[in-house]
Amino acid sequence: MSVSARTRRLIAATAATGLLAGGAALGTAGTAGAAPAPTAATAQVTVDPHGKHCVWHKGHWEKKWVKAHWKTTWHKGFRAHSKQFHPGYFDKNHKWHHGFWLHKGQFHKGHWEAKHIKGHWEKHWVKGHWECKHR
Incomplete structure (x- = not known):
């Protein structure tokens, strides 16, 4: 009794696939065993x-x-300069007084301000x- 060529080819292919898969598994197992643990x-x-x-x-x-929360911050004071012109005028003796600029230095005090964050x-x-x- 002779086995058909088709059956022989099927058996040979299955055996080769099994050997290749087994060899690959053994190869990776050997590499994994030799490598240090992470x-x-x-x-x-x-x-x-x-x-x-x-x-x-x-x-x-x-x-x-x-x-x-509430956050308090300090706003420091500052000096503000303002100029104001006073126009000329005649006094009660009909004497003319020239107009002039008044330079006023004014200091604004510092203060605390509460702000909601x-x-x-x-x-x-x-x-x-x-x-x-x-x-």
Whole structure:
């Protein structure tokens, strides 16, 4: 009894596919086993002699919600100069007095002003720090 050529080709193709897939799986398994395990670059873990488990956290930006609040600001005083013209006139003795400019220096006092600020997000820089816990 002879097996048809079609069946022989099917068996050969299945066997070749199985061998190729198995070889590829073994190849990746060997590579994965030889490669070092990935480490976390953001945290460094140490254990001190007293049994504390310490982790280093790198500095980073952190968003925080700031509730609505009142903010008081100081507005400093300033000196304002104003010029005012006084026109000429005749007095009761019919003597003419010339007009003149009056230069007035006036000081406006400083004051506090309260302003309402709506709630908003702010970014804060958190410094790098060690976080230690007892075991």
